[in-house]
Amino acid sequence: MRRFDNVAIKVYNQCIMKKYTEMTREEQQKEYDVLNQRYREVCESGIHLDMSRGKPSIEQLDLSRGLLDTLYGEANLNAEDGMDVRNYGGLLGIPEARRLMGDIMGGVHMEKVIACGNASLNIMYDCVSRAYSHGIMGNPPWCKVDHVKFLCPVPGYDRHFKISEFFGIEMVNIPMDDKGPDMDMVKDYVENDPTVKGIWCVPKYSNPQGTVYSDDVVRKFAALNPAAPDFRIFWDNAYCVHHLYADRNLQAEILDIIEECEKAGHPDMVYEFCSTSKISFAGSGLAAIATSLANIEDIRKGFSVQTIGYDKVNQLRHVRYFKDVDGVREKMMEHAAVLRPKFESVENALQAGLSGLDIGTWTKPRGGYFISFNSMDGCAKAIVSKCAVAGVKLTSAGATYPYGKDPRDRNIRIAPSFPTTEELRKATELFVLCVKLVSLEKVMGLI
Amino acid sequence: MRRFDNVAIKVYNQCIMKKYTEMTREEQQKEYDVLNQRYREVCESGIHLDMSRGKPSIEQLDLSRGLLDTLYGEANLNAEDGMDVRNYGGLLGIPEARRLMGDIMGGVHMEKVIACGNASLNIMYDCVSRAYSHGIMGNPPWCKVDHVKFLCPVPGYDRHFKISEFFGIEMVNIPMDDKGPDMDMVKDYVENDPTVKGIWCVPKYSNPQGTVYSDDVVRKFAALNPAAPDFRIFWDNAYCVHHLYADRNLQAEILDIIEECEKAGHPDMVYEFCSTSKISFAGSGLAAIATSLANIEDIRKGFSVQTIGYDKVNQLRHVRYFKDVDGVREKMMEHAAVLRPKFESVENALQAGLSGLDIGTWTKPRGGYFISFNSMDGCAKAIVSKCAVAGVKLTSAGATYPYGKDPRDRNIRIAPSFPTTEELRKATELFVLCVKLVSLEKVMGLI
Numbered sequence: 001m002r003r004f005d006n007v008a009i010k011v012y013n014q015c016i017m018k019k020y021t022e023m024t025r026e027e028q029q030k031e032y033d034v035l036n037q038r039y040r041e042v043c044e045s046g047i048h049l050d051m052s053r054g055k056p057s058i059e060q061l062d063l064s065r066g067l068l069d070t071l072y073g074e075a076n077l078n079a080e081d082g083m084d085v086r087n088y089g090g091l092l093g094i095p096e097a098r099r100l101m102g103d104i105m106g107g108v109h110m111e112k113v114i115a116c117g118n119a120s121l122n123i124m125y126d127c128v129s130r131a132y133s134h135g136i137m138g139n140p141p142w143c144k145v146d147h148v149k150f151l152c153p154v155p156g157y158d159r160h161f162k163i164s165e166f167f168g169i170e171m172v173n174i175p176m177d178d179k180g181p182d183m184d185m186v187k188d189y190v191e192n193d194p195t196v197k198g199i200w201c202v203p204k205y206s207n208p209q210g211t212v213y214s215d216d217v218v219r220k221f222a223a224l225n226p227a228a229p230d231f232r233i234f235w236d237n238a239y240c241v242h243h244l245y246a247d248r249n250l251q252a253e254i255l256d257i258i259e260e261c262e263k264a265g266h267p268d269m270v271y272e273f274c275s276t277s278k279i280s281f282a283g284s285g286l287a288a289i290a291t292s293l294a295n296i297e298d299i300r301k302g303f304s305v306q307t308i309g310y311d312k313v314n315q316l317r318h319v320r321y322f323k324d325v326d327g328v329r330e331k332m333m334e335h336a337a338v339l340r341p342k343f344e345s346v347e348n349a350l351q352a353g354l355s356g357l358d359i360g361t362w363t364k365p366r367g368g369y370f371i372s373f374n375s376m377d378g379c380a381k382a383i384v385s386k387c388a389v390a391g392v393k394l395t396s397a398g399a400t401y402p403y404g405k406d407p408r409d410r411n412i413r414i415a416p417s418f419p420t421t422e423e424l425r426k427a428t429e430l431f432v433l434c435v436k437l438v439s440l441e442k443v444m445g446l447i
Numbered sequence: 448m449r450r451f452d453n454v455a456i457k458v459y460n461q462c463i464m465k466k467y468t469e470m471t472r473e474e475q476q477k478e479y480d481v482l483n484q485r486y487r488e489v490c491e492s493g494i495h496l497d498m499s500r501g502k503p504s505i506e507q508l509d510l511s512r513g514l515l516d517t518l519y520g521e522a523n524l525n526a527e528d529g530m531d532v533r534n535y536g537g538l539l540g541i542p543e544a545r546r547l548m549g550d551i552m553g554g555v556h557m558e559k560v561i562a563c564g565n566a567s568l569n570i571m572y573d574c575v576s577r578a579y580s581h582g583i584m585g586n587p588p589w590c591k592v593d594h595v596k597f598l599c600p601v602p603g604y605d606r607h608f609k610i611s612e613f614f615g616i617e618m619v620n621i622p623m624d625d626k627g628p629d630m631d632m633v634k635d636y637v638e639n640d641p642t643v644k645g646i647w648c649v650p651k652y653s654n655p656q657g658t659v660y661s662d663d664v665v666r667k668f669a670a671l672n673p674a675a676p677d678f679r680i681f682w683d684n685a686y687c688v689h690h691l692y693a694d695r696n697l698q699a700e701i702l703d704i705i706e707e708c709e710k711a712g713h714p715d716m717v718y719e720f721c722s723t724s725k726i727s728f729a730g731s732g733l734a735a736i737a738t739s740l741a742n743i744e745d746i747r748k749g750f751s752v753q754t755i756g757y758d759k760v761n762q763l764r765h766v767r768y769f770k771d772v773d774g775v776r777e778k779m780m781e782h783a784a785v786l787r788p789k790f791e792s793v794e795n796a797l798q799a800g801l802s803g804l805d806i807g808t809w810t811k812p813r814g815g816y817f818i819s820f821n822s823m824d825g826c827a828k829a830i831v832s833k834c835a836v837a838g839v840k841l842t843s844a845g846a847t848y849p850y851g852k853d854p855r856d857r858n859i860r861i862a863p864s865f866p867t868t869e870e871l872r873k874a875t876e877l878f879v880l881c882v883k884l885v886s887l888e889k890v891m892g893l894i
Contacts, residue, residue, distance in 0.1 A: 053535060061524075061533045068518040068760070077508075077515075086508040086728040088500060117564055118758045125753040133579050133590065133614065143580065143590040159752075166752045167580065277755070281533040284760035305606075305613045306572040308724070311565045311758065313515070313731035 017356045020443040028444050035437050039390065042430050047391040049427050054207070054369035055418040056282050063334045064280040070321045077316065085312035091303050092296070093288070097315035101288035103325035105237055105274050106256050108290040114299065117310040120275035120287035124234060125163050127271055127289070130302045131197070131230065132167050137268065137298045139230035142167070142197065151189055151199035153181035155372060155400030155411045157207040160200040160236065164402070171402035174199070176209065180217035187224060194227040198234050204254050205239035208372040208400055208413035210365020212252040222260035226269065233257070233270040239368040240274050241332050244340045250366050258290055267292040276318060278335070278369065279328055286318050342416040346371055346428050353432035359439035371414040379438045380409045382447060386434040392427045464803045467890040475891050482884050486837065489877050494838040496874050501654070501816035502865040503729050510781045511727040517768045524763065532759035538750050539743070540735070544762035548735035550772035552684055552721050553703050555737040561746065564757040567722035567734035571681060572610050574718055574736070577749045578644070578677065579614050584715065584745045586677035589614070589644065598636055598646035600628035602819060602847030602858045604654040607647040607683065611849070618849035621646075623656065627664035634671060641674040645681050651701050652686035655819040655847055655860035657812020659699040669707035673716065680704070680717040686815040687721050688779050691787045697813050705737055714739040723765060725782070725816065726775055733765050789863040793818055793875050800879035806886035818861040826885045827856045829894060833881040839874045
């Protein structure tokens, strides 16, 4: 298995422009006037763009257009176990979909996989909701215990945090570096605080930084000895095959957390999630959960009350279309060909516009859907707001932190996937402009 | 609107055979030996059939085969509001799907409808689960109150009861007659007991009796003044267009509960559910909930945390395939043409084999998916068990009652839809045989 050393997740800060802090007040004012004039022009140009979510572009959706034709005139609508996919039944999904999703997650055995509906978020929500109302594997329901905490590596995925918040779960920020979460801190919390019941992880091409958890980090997760018997790692492997580069040496691989947890004697400690939302269709893909057989049985009991089964026709459609994980990998290279120029265009514009100014750092991910930008402290909200006034909606500043509270008000998630290249060029120019303006205002003491 | 007077839901008991109770012991023994011999022959014939669920037959699934071809080569994958159905977004469903599902429910305005995924059961579960964890419209979560009760008209749908049971909700049996539930009892509970938070209803072609709620019953529901502000009627309109007869005079219509609740000044009191599970594909249809705008907003808040949206591609597929509610009605007549002979075959066999014996009564529904059979008291479990030994799996005796406990052990749900006509003929012969045998054992004091 190839791994890479995260050198990509570095910051670009070569000195080629004069720093605002080194300018005289007069120079600052002059620069400010120039930038402001340009900002007004952009505002008047009537740009309208929503870059708030990691949405695939139409071009990407078109890559799987054939999925909708897959079952056309198809006479055999039986799964490989003989079940007619159109009818009721098959609570755990059809065998071939369980196998495909297991393979996408890096080779998890199909018995440990449930193939579900169109949203992995929904499975995560259900896992928390069921834990809240019924408890995990015989442990007390979280609604009946005094306090529940989740650890949240930050910055992270806002929708994870929203689930915790919805269920009144206290969230604890865990700092990230370029190898993953601070595992000393994770270990300390998980092993000593029985109210810590979970941790949200995006282990590969993390949202928003693009960080890939190192083998050491994954092994440290597997080796945790939780104080709470119902502690679970919520391992959202959302970008498991979502590389931006075709060169296998640039493609990250992570250790199989299911296998590592088994080896470490904690087979039940992890729920792993993935979906084809960014492989086939964002709104109409397949999601899956992988976990131990004991957890599968626990979940199955809930499912048997909750649903008549997930959409097996769409499961069959996906398997017939992609054939196997190699088919998925091929498709991901087509996505990469669309996405990579967009990422590089943003990175180049940031580099050209901001390098040397010491007013921002950003990641250069090799996969996933986001670029993570850190402004000077206390500037993120103002930057996002300035972009919005000009017509470009970014993810809310703070959204990458629990409760929407970025303690340093500096992290901004950039989602380059949806806009066209031309829109992206304009939007990034605007973004650079807003970063400069707000930073200058900060340096000049105007905000 | 046409209604019918439920004369169909009568019992067939003309005297043409000698009753077991009027036989001498010798005659009983002779009859018993003959029946037993025949039972052994059937056992040896190697019949294997699962009639436990109301599953559509393959022939019925094939009626909507074209659904899978609908989007073949389709260039326009936008909903009528311009949203690309393949992408994220559209939490309440695409407008045309909301309109279609509202029309299927009898003309509910699309603003009051959310189009969801493939299982109405899942929406019902979610409504109970959300009420349990978060409460309804600002009321205390049910997990934080001492006690919650649901009223359960009986016999009823086992999966409703399972949801209540899963959440520790106490269920109270409410007797049904041929106009619907005993509304005096319902009113007494709902208006005086603030722990009563819900009632499960299948108002049209009820599961399992085929009962159609009368206008008077529907109006009495709408006029309820609940003691609990978060009391909701769970109105599972599962068989809203599921007529067995083409003659409009034989097709039941019920009052629109949403409209009646509005008129009565209780707009928030009802959640109405429906699905296309028995219109298109059982495992891959559309489900919907209809309710007041205030409830929609309450539900939307939960949905926004729970999911990225339901499968809009399948929503579009359904709308493009069926076009409108007239297209659905046409399809339902094709279903009726397949189903009606099966229902009539069972009814005829019951009539031929059991009439006059005073050992069973059954319904003759004009729609829905079931025939409800009442044996002599204390015989249902034995009959179902005898059928199972011979190779025919029926719905468990008791399943039509909360906690699986039929107080008189007499109700059996017959699901004629899935077997072929020939299988059904054999299965019904076996059923009649088992009813006779067990009844005779009862009369003879053997059980």
